[in-house]
Amino acid sequence: MDFKDYDCILIGIGEEFNENQNALKAYNKLASLLVKKNYFIVSLCVDDVIFKSDLDKERIVAPLGGKRKKQCPDACEGRLYDINETVCPICKKELVYNNYLADNYIEDDYIPMWEKHKKWVSLTLNKKLLALELGVSFKFPQIIRWPFEKIVSLNNKAELIRVNETLPQLSEEVSGKGTAIKENSVEWVVGI
Ligand SMILES: [Zn+2]
Numbered sequence: 001m002d003f004k005d006y007d008c009i010l011i012g013i014g015e016e017f018n019e020n021q022n023a024l025k026a027y028n029k030l031a032s033l034l035v036k037k038n039y040f041i042v043s044l045c046v047d048d049v050i051f052k053s054d055l056d057k058e059r060i061v062a063p064l065g066g067k068r069k070k071q072c073p074d075a076c077e078g079r080l081y082d083i084n085e086t087v088c089p090i091c092k093k094e095l096v097y098n099n100y101l102a103d104n105y106i107e108d109d110y111i112p113m114w115e116k117h118k119k120w121v122s123l124t125l126n127k128k129l130l131a132l133e134l135g136v137s138f139k140f141p142q143i144i145r146w147p148f149e150k151i152v153s154l155n156n157k158a159e160l161i162r163v164n165e166t167l168p169q170l171s172e173e174v175s176g177k178g179t180a181i182k183e184n185s186v187e188w189v190v191g192i
Pocket of ligand 1: 074088090093
């Protein structure tokens with residue numbers, strides 16, 4: 001894999017990376033290949049391992065949340081709490097991690113980075129773009145799978161590489177512009 005053939009690289013990280021022992025190694029491998037590259041990463045992982053890697057935190061958005069902040073499970077107060085806080089002062093319920101597994105997920109935290117990501121994508125329209133999708137299932141297709149196919153279909157110079165152990169198939173929308181690789185994406189990255 002040579003990223004230097006592309007002007008910009010959009011990376012989607014999916015469930016295959018979540019709670020995977022080799023994930024940090026794979027993230028750091030990507031970081032070493034992406035030095036001085038124009039990239040953006042959308043991650044569906046909530047384990048936050050990516051934020052401990054060498055990848056640029058200003059180029060990562062995690063729309064499903066993580067374990068960096070806490071919230072009231074009922075979101076009775078719309079605010080987020082530091083990780084060392086334990087109880088919601090209003091309803092006295094125990095705080096939970098601010099991610100999609102909370103009963104009432106408060107989505108405020110990632111929104112500024114999502115806006116930055118949208119703007120970044122809009123600037124890739126006439127550029128040589130690689131969309132690299134790693135281990136993304138059909139659980140939240142509206143966050144990575146569908147938009148990545150759409151972005152690639154709208155850009156004549158774009159290319160999609162989809163790596164997935166079980167679901168590498170490509171839609172008609174990207175026919176001729178996509179490559180499907182049926183491999184575990186974490187192991188694939190470690191090996192490139
Ligand atoms: Zn509460």
